Structure formats: structure tokens, C-alpha cells
Amino acid sequence: MYVAVKGGEAAIEASRTLLAASRRGDRTLPQIEVAQIEQQLGLAVDRVMGEASLYDRELAALAIKQAQGDLQEAAFLLRAFRTTLPRFGASLPIDTACMTIARRISAIYKDLPGGQVLGPTVDYTHRLLDFSLITNEEPPCVPFADAPLATDMPRATAALEAEGLLTSEPDDGRTPPDLTREPLMFPASRAVRLQALARGDEGFLLAMGYSTQRGYGGTHPFAAEIRYGTVTVEIVSEELGFPVEIGDIVVTECQMVNQFKGSKTEPPQFTRGYGLVFGHAERRAMGMALVDRALQARELGEDVVAPAQDEEFVLSHADHVEASGFVQHLKLPHYVDFQSELELIRSLRAEAAARAETALKAAE
Amino acid sequence: MNNTSYTFAYLDEQTKREIRRALLKGLAIPGHQVPFASREMPLARGWGTGGMQVTAAVIGRNDVLKVIDQGADDTTNAVSIRQFFSRVAGVRTTTRTEEATLIQTRHRIPETPLRPGQIMVYQVPQPEPLWRLEPSRAETRRLHALAEYGLMHVKLYEDIAQHGRITLAYDYPVLVHGRYVMAPSPIPAFDNPKLHRSPAIHLFGAGREKRIYAVPPYTDVISLAFEDHPFRPWKAEAACALCGSTESYLDEILIDDRGTRRYICSDTDWCERRRTGGKTA
Amino acid sequence: MLTSGFADPIHDAQAAFRALLEAMARPGTIVSLPPCDPPPPLPQAAAAILLTLCDRDTPLWLDGPFATRAVGEWLRFHTASPLVSNPADASFAFACADSAPFDALAPGTDEAPERSATLVLLVEGFRSGRPLRLAGPGIESETVLSVDGVPNAFLGWRARNLALYPRGVDVLLITRTEAIALPRTTVVQEV
Numbered sequence: 001m002y003v004a005v006k007g008g009e010a011a012i013e014a015s016r017t018l019l020a021a022s023r024r025g026d027r028t029l030p031q032i033e034v035a036q037i038e039q040q041l042g043l044a045v046d047r048v049m050g051e052a053s054l055y056d057r058e059l060a061a062l063a064i065k066q067a068q069g070d071l072q073e074a075a076f077l078l079r080a081f082r083t084t085l086p087r088f089g090a091s092l093p094i095d096t097a098c099m100t101i102a103r104r105i106s107a108i109y110k111d112l113p114g115g116q117v118l119g120p121t122v123d124y125t126h127r128l129l130d131f132s133l134i135t136n137e138e139p140p141c142v143p144f145a146d147a148p149l150a151t152d153m154p155r156a157t158a159a160l161e162a163e164g165l166l167t168s169e170p171d172d173g174r175t176p177p178d179l180t181r182e183p184l185m186f187p188a189s190r191a192v193r194l195q196a197l198a199r200g201d202e203g204f205l206l207a208m209g210y211s212t213q214r215g216y217g218g219t220h221p222f223a224a225e226i227r228y229g230t231v232t233v234e235i236v237s238e239e240l241g242f243p244v245e246i247g248d249i250v251v252t253e254c255q256m257v258n259q260f261k262g263s264k265t266e267p268p269q270f271t272r273g274y275g276l277v278f279g280h281a282e283r284r285a286m287g288m289a290l291v292d293r294a295l296q297a298r299e300l301g302e303d304v305v306a307p308a309q310d311e312e313f314v315l316s317h318a319d320h321v322e323a324s325g326f327v328q329h330l331k332l333p334h335y336v337d338f339q340s341e342l343e344l345i346r347s348l349r350a351e352a353a354a355r356a357e358t359a360l361k362a363a364e
Numbered sequence: 365m366n367n368t369s370y371t372f373a374y375l376d377e378q379t380k381r382e383i384r385r386a387l388l389k390g391l392a393i394p395g396h397q398v399p400f401a402s403r404e405m406p407l408a409r410g411w412g413t414g415g416m417q418v419t420a421a422v423i424g425r426n427d428v429l430k431v432i433d434q435g436a437d438d439t440t441n442a443v444s445i446r447q448f449f450s451r452v453a454g455v456r457t458t459t460r461t462e463e464a465t466l467i468q469t470r471h472r473i474p475e476t477p478l479r480p481g482q483i484m485v486y487q488v489p490q491p492e493p494l495w496r497l498e499p500s501r502a503e504t505r506r507l508h509a510l511a512e513y514g515l516m517h518v519k520l521y522e523d524i525a526q527h528g529r530i531t532l533a534y535d536y537p538v539l540v541h542g543r544y545v546m547a548p549s550p551i552p553a554f555d556n557p558k559l560h561r562s563p564a565i566h567l568f569g570a571g572r573e574k575r576i577y578a579v580p581p582y583t584d585v586i587s588l589a590f591e592d593h594p595f596r597p598w599k600a601e602a603a604c605a606l607c608g609s610t611e612s613y614l615d616e617i618l619i620d621d622r623g624t625r626r627y628i629c630s631d632t633d634w635c636e637r638r639r640t641g642g643k644t645a
Numbered sequence: 646m647l648t649s650g651f652a653d654p655i656h657d658a659q660a661a662f663r664a665l666l667e668a669m670a671r672p673g674t675i676v677s678l679p680p681c682d683p684p685p686p687l688p689q690a691a692a693a694i695l696l697t698l699c700d701r702d703t704p705l706w707l708d709g710p711f712a713t714r715a716v717g718e719w720l721r722f723h724t725a726s727p728l729v730s731n732p733a734d735a736s737f738a739f740a741c742a743d744s745a746p747f748d749a750l751a752p753g754t755d756e757a758p759e760r761s762a763t764l765v766l767l768v769e770g771f772r773s774g775r776p777l778r779l780a781g782p783g784i785e786s787e788t789v790l791s792v793d794g795v796p797n798a799f800l801g802w803r804a805r806n807l808a809l810y811p812r813g814v815d816v817l818l819i820t821r822t823e824a825i826a827l828p829r830t831t832v833v834q835e836v
Binding site for chain 2: 008009011012076079080082083084086180181182183184185186187312316321322324325326327328329332333334335336337339340341342343344347348351
């Protein structure tokens with residue numbers, strides 16, 4: 001007699017062993033080092049850190065190795081680790097105006113203080129496969145610049161703000177809520193929305209942002225500035241009472257400037273969509289900025305008609321750890337519920353057949 | 365980096381306090397969904413993270429834990445969750461319903477009657493009973509506040525108009541303590557009556573949707589129905605091929621490719637006890 | 646000198662929570678809470694509830710007799726809960742029987758009835774005194790409970806509280822080391 005899924009324990013153990021073997025692959029090849037992932041798959045590391053909300057390059061690289069390069073799975077691994085970490089406090093807000101710039105571009109000015117800094121970008125590479133990478137040819141070394149970059153590189157939006165043409169968004173001094181420690185409730189504050197977007201699935205942010213460009217909640221965006229580089233993180237320790245630097249992180253910031261006609265209470269001015277993410281992740285920061293702006297529809301008195309403007313829709317579906325878990329939970333056994341549906345559909349069919357027969361007899 | 369040593373039952377104490385407060389409020393407002401932050405767990409969302417967080421907040425060293433999925437102790441996810449708690453809490457586990465003080469379940473309530481002193485923990489994929497009718501949780505929250513359940517009654521009535529009966533077979537909505545419409549989790553409707561005035565405590569955890577709710581012992585839990593269309597749960601009209609039971613919930617098993625089927629108890633412990641005459645195998 | 650909390654913070658808090666869960670699930674059931682060593686006049690049972698359920702996220706209101714400097718210091722160290730002067734802002738209120746701010750406590754809202762206060766009320770004992778008949782969820786048919794030192798205003802307030810359902814304040818009656826829960830759903834009547 002067949003009995004369903006006996007010996008689950010042994011099967012699970014064997015499956016784990018098989019998984020480890022399949023991760024290892026061909027044992028005649030050397031194992032990939034976590035440090036190599038960290039160095040040579042840096043953009044994957046950045047994405048995993050962003051979606052896990054944990055800045056730790058080494059652990060992100062480890063997660064990528066463990067997940068066999070499945071970046072969503074890697075972000076999940078890193079989040080499950082993050083959730084066990086104690087909280088020591090909150091840092092001061094980082095100041096991206098004081099960033100050590102690696103790249104900075106503005107699409108709204110031909111030139112601006114500090115200049116356009118192209119930095120490392122795939123934007124102008126021709127997307128031709130580089131076969132020299134198969135043979136591990138070393139790329140040329142980078143020459144040092146004649147002079148360092150300007151240390152003072154104001155954000156491209158500063159001039160618009162000074163002129164009053166861009167919505168000013170002063171610090172209200174409130175401690176932002178922590179989405180990972182408080183339930184997400186609607187309507188959500190912008191601080192909560194930005195947190196949710198910052199850790200949201202990059203593909204989802206991209207698709208939602210893209211949809212606004214195609215007319216589903218259009219916001220007329222201009223990329224005022226995209227910058228990436230290193231910023232210093234500071235905390236105020238209770239014992240010392242003054243800020244202490246605890247380290248540097250790499251972030252990408254995108255500020256979109258969007259058209260807004262003005263309302264009864266506000267004169268015409270541009271509005272802002274904001275994206276800030278860990279590491280070098282321009283696509284992610286830009287998607288975030290587009291969606292952030294679309295989600296301001298309610299506050300700005302715009303009609304909420306498109307998916308990207310619907311905060312409950314966007315925030316409830318932006319998280320791939322939740323989405324992936326729930327989609328894949330369909331793999332779990334559901335035979336008890338399926339059985340009750342089977343019984344139901346059989347009895348409905350029997351009833352329908354009986355009714356048809358009665359009707360036929362009545363007609364005769 | 366070495367393996368970090370985790371705290372008892374995995375969750376940190378602050379998280380446990382938050383969940384514990386939510387559970388107490390849940391018991392005080394039977395059937396009402398209490399929001400909670402819901403931590404990321406080392407198990408995928410939708411695979412029991414809500415139930416696991418509730419179990420982790422409740423479990424103590426003296427508990428005896430049973431974990432079932434589809435009524436069975438040996439389904440893979442039940443095995444995985446049971447292993448997790450033996451590892452992080454070091455508790456004794458059992459497959460025997462009457463021995464357990466804490467039973468985490470997905471999709472079933474055991475056939476063996478529950479007793480005072482036992483706590484059921486349900487894994488809940490979708491805590492909102494109105495979700496098919498109104499997708500916005502901001503809106504359903506308002507409907508619960510107003511006890512405005514007309515949508516649900518219309519849906520059930522449309523079922524009757526179209527099919528001659530209510531066509532919900534599982535996760536069949538219930539009215540708790542005369543006030544809140546509640547999702548009993550995807551248990552077959554067959555199990556609903558076991559919730560009504562049960563002597564045990566029933567705790568529900570939805571990790572992905574970040575809600576906790578509860579039904580205290582001896583609380584009215586009434587499956588929604590109409591006077592002329594009373595609640596009618598279904599089960600296969602057959603006897604278990606292993607123990608001969610006709611009163612338990614049965615799973616259908618295909619035994620060849622011509623569609624020949626047999627039925628066996630979904631509750632593996634109950635079936636085994638019947639076959640061994642009440643003795644442990 | 647700061648006195649200690651639970652001897653075993655993790656497992657004592659778990660045991661205390663299970664006692665409170667049982668109490669809340671079965672109104673009228675007397676449960677005992679694990680020992681701890683709070684500064685007087687804070688009763689052990691109150692301290693056990695504080696250590697088990699309270700932290701930075703739970704504003705506390707302390708009745709005059711409990712609001713001593715020593716209790717304040719003990720709380721700052723063990724729970725870090727903010728102290729509030731308006732009972733309406735408290736998620737937990739610790740009161741003596743004759744000065745409980747019953748009607749001032751937050752009953753939550755229709756959408757969030759869980760955002761209501763829990764009143765921890767010190768009484769003299771559970772084995773003698775005024776008999777009360779309890780009914781509601783958690784009680785098989787009805788149960789009779791004797792409470793010594795229950796204030797006169799209590800029953801009238803309970804009736805008003807019941808009428809607010811699903812909003813409402815939940816009550817933990819405590820003695821030195823024991824507790825009984827009367828959630829908002831419990832109908833309390835004089836025998």
C-alpha cells in the first residue's frame with residue numbers, strides 16, 4: 001500500500017547534501033573564493049546588500065556563493081541573518097552632498113559646479129561579448145588623474161531649491177519608523193515608503209518606474225542628478241555625546257525632478273522623486289525615484305489611477321522575499337484542501353446531472 | 365565568520381515581547397487581526413513564518429511540540445519546522461496529539477479531541493477573510509471596524525444562486541464571538557466545527573501578511589451560512605483503507621494510472637493509534 | 646542599589662507569559678508569576694508583568710503610590726519604558742484599587758481595538774471577599790470568583806467597558822504574586 005511522503009526526515013537530509021554537491025559543481029575546478037565574488041561580482045554584492053538592507057560586502061558575497069548566484073535567494077539569506085542582529089542605535093543621516101564622488105552626472109544642466117563625472121559605467125560600452133575575459137587577460141591599469149575631483153560638489157538640485165522652483169522637503173526632526181520593526185500600515189508615510197522601495201525587488205521597481213514613463217501615472221521626470229560614491233556614517237554615542245565616524249559606505253543617489261502644475265495652495269514648482277540605495281546601483285536608484293514620485297500622487301492631489309500610484313499595491317508587492325516565498329509555497333502539499341475541492345466539484349456535478357435528469361423526465 | 369549561536373527559540377526577547385503583547389490582545393478581541401512587525405525568519409515567507417514566530421514566542425523548555433502539515437507529522441515542511449524547534453529550543457517533540465502541549469499546524473485540526481492546556485498554532489497564508497472580495501487591506505480594516513460583512517453574505521448568496529449551495533470547501537469563513545468574521549486558515553470546512561467552543565487555545569500567525577489573531581477556549585465560532593442553506597462540510601464518503609475510519613477526514617490516493625483511488629486518514633497519528641489499538645507504534 | 650529582575654530573564658519571562666496567556670484565555674483562573682525582586686511598594690506580580698511585556702514601545706502609567714524614585718530607576722534599567730502622566734497615553738497602567746483611572750484609559754479605536762490599555766489593578770486577595778460571576782469567551786459556562794478589595798466603581802465601569810466592544814480596556818487583577826485576567830469580553834456581575 002502506497003503511503004504519501006514517508007521518511008520526510010531522511011529525504012530532506014539527502015536533499016541538502018545533494019544541493020551542496022550541486023553548488024560545488026565540477027570538483028576538478030577550484031572553488032570560487034568569497035573574496036573573488038566580493039571583488040569581481042561587485043554589482044551582484046551591491047544588489048544583495050540593498051535588497052537585504054544590510055551593508056556587509058563579505059556576508060553578501062558569502063550569501064551569493066551559498067545561493068549559487070541566485071541573487072534573490074542571497075538577499076533572503078542575508079535578511080534572515082540581519083534579523084538576528086542586535087540594534088545599537090541609529091546613525092545620523094548621511095550627507096550625500098559630502099560624498100567622495102566616483103561618478104556624478106546631471107541630465108538637466110550641460111555643466112554645473114563640480115562638472116559631469118562619467119566614472120565607471122556600462123552606459124557607453126558597446127554590448128559586445130569580450131572574449132578576452134575567457135582567457136583572463138588583465139585589463140590595463142588606470143592612470144592617476146592630474147588633479148583630484150572637487151571636494152565641494154553641490155547636488156544639482158541645490159540651485160533649483162535656492163530659487164524656490166523645487167519642493168523643499170526640510171527635515172521634520174522625527175525619527176523615521178523602522179519598517180523591519182513595525183508593521184506596514186496604510187496610508188504609509190513617505191519615510192516608510194522610501195524604506196520599502198529601498199529594499200524592494202529591483203525588477204519590480206524598474207517595471208513600476210517604467211510603467212509611469214509609458215503613461216500609467218506619468219510624472220514627466222528629468223534625471224536631475226545621479227551620483228555614486230563613498231559617504232561617512234556617524235553615530236552619536238550616549239557616553240560621548242558627540243558624533244563618531246563608524247565607517248564608510250558606498251551609495252547611489254538619484255534625484256528626479258518632475259513637473260507639477262501647482263495647486264490652490266502652492267505655486268507652480270517642480271516636485272522630486274528620490275532614490276537612495278546601497279552600492280553602485282543606478283537602475284535601482286532610478287526606478288526607486290520614479291516610483292517614489294508616482295506614490296506622492298495622493299499628497300499632491302493627483303488622481304490615483306495607475307498601479308505605480310497605488311501605495312498599497314506597490315508596497316505590498318515590492319518585496320521579493322515575500323513574493324517569492326508565497327508563489328513558491330504552492331509547492332507545499334495542498335492535498336487536504338484539494339481533496340475538499342474534489343469532493344465539492346464531484347457533488348456539484350452529481351447534483352447538476354440529477355437536476356438535468358429530472359428536467360428531462362418532466363419534459364417527457 | 366563562524367556560526368552565530370542563536371538565542372532560545374531563535375527570536376530576540378524584544379520581538380517575543382511584541383508578539384506576546386499581540387497574542388494577549390488577540391485573545392481579548394477574539395477573531396480580530398492584530399498587526400505585528402513580523403520578523404524575517406530563516407524559512408521562506410508563506411511557508412509558516414507566522415506560525416513559527418507565534419510558536420517561538422510561546423514555547424518553553426517544558427513544552428512538548430507536535431508539528432503537522434496536511435494532518436501528517438512526516439510531511440516535509442512539518443519535519444523541517446519540527447527540526448528547527450528541536451534545534452533552537454531543544455524541546456521534546458511528539459507525534460501523539462494528546463501528549464502535545466503545543467501543536468503547530470498547517471491546514472488541519474487533529475481528529476483527537478483537544479483538551480484544556482493545549483495550544484494550537486496555525487500557519488496562516490491569508491488572514492483577511494474578505495480578500496477575494498476587497499483586495500485593499502486599508503478598506504477591509506474599515507469593513508471589520510464597522511462589522512460590515514454584507515459583501516461576504518452577497519458572495520455566499522451568489523454561490524447558492526449559481527450552484528445551489530455554498531461552494532467554499534476550505535478556509536471557510538467563521539463568525540467569532542458574534543463580532544468578527546475570521547479566516548480559520550485553509551483547514552477543510554470539515555474542521556471548522558472543532559473550533560467552536562473548543563477547550564484549547566487557538567493562535568493564528570500570518571507572517572507575510574503580518575497579522576496575529578486568536579480564539580480563546582469556549583468561544584463561539586460559527587461557520588457562515590443561511591437558515592435555508594445551513595453549513596455543510598464535505599468529506600469523502602469512504603472508509604480509511606488503513607484503519608477503516610469513516611468519521612475522520614480522508615485523503616484520496618491514486619494507486620494506478622486508471623484513476624483507481626483509495627482513501628486514507630489525513631491525520632496520521634489518529635490513524636496509527638486506531639490501527640495499534642491506542643498503543644504507540 | 647538597583648534590585649534584580651528575573652533570575653533567568655529568558656525562561657522566567659517565558660513562564661510568566663504562559664501564565665498570562667492562560668489567564669487571558671481563561672478569565673477568572675488564578676495564575677502565579679515567577680519571583681523577582683522589585684523595589685517596594687511595587688508588587689512582585691506587577692514587576693513580573695513589567696519584565697515580561699513592557700519595553701521601550703509600551704508607555705506606562707503608574708499610580709501615585711507606585712511612582713517612587715526607586716521604582717522609576719528600576720524600570721529605567723529593566724524595561725526602559727517611557728512613563729506618562731496622562732493615563733490615556735498608557736499601554737499599561739498600574740493602579741491601586743481605590744485610585745484606578747478607569748474611564749481615562751485608552752479603549753483603542755474601531756479599526757485598532759488592540760491599541761487599548763491593559764489595566765493592572767492591585768487587589769487584596771482572590772480567596773475571600775466579594776463574589777463575582779464571570780461569563781464570556783474562555784469560560785465554559787460561568788465561573789464565580791472572589792476578590793477581596795475590588796473597588797465599588799469597578800462593576801459599573803466594567804459594564805461601560807463591555808458596551809464599547811470591540812474597543813475596551815483589558816484588566817489584570819493582581820495580588821502580591823498572583824494574577825487573574827478579565828479581558829474586555831468578560832461579563833462581570835455581582836452574585
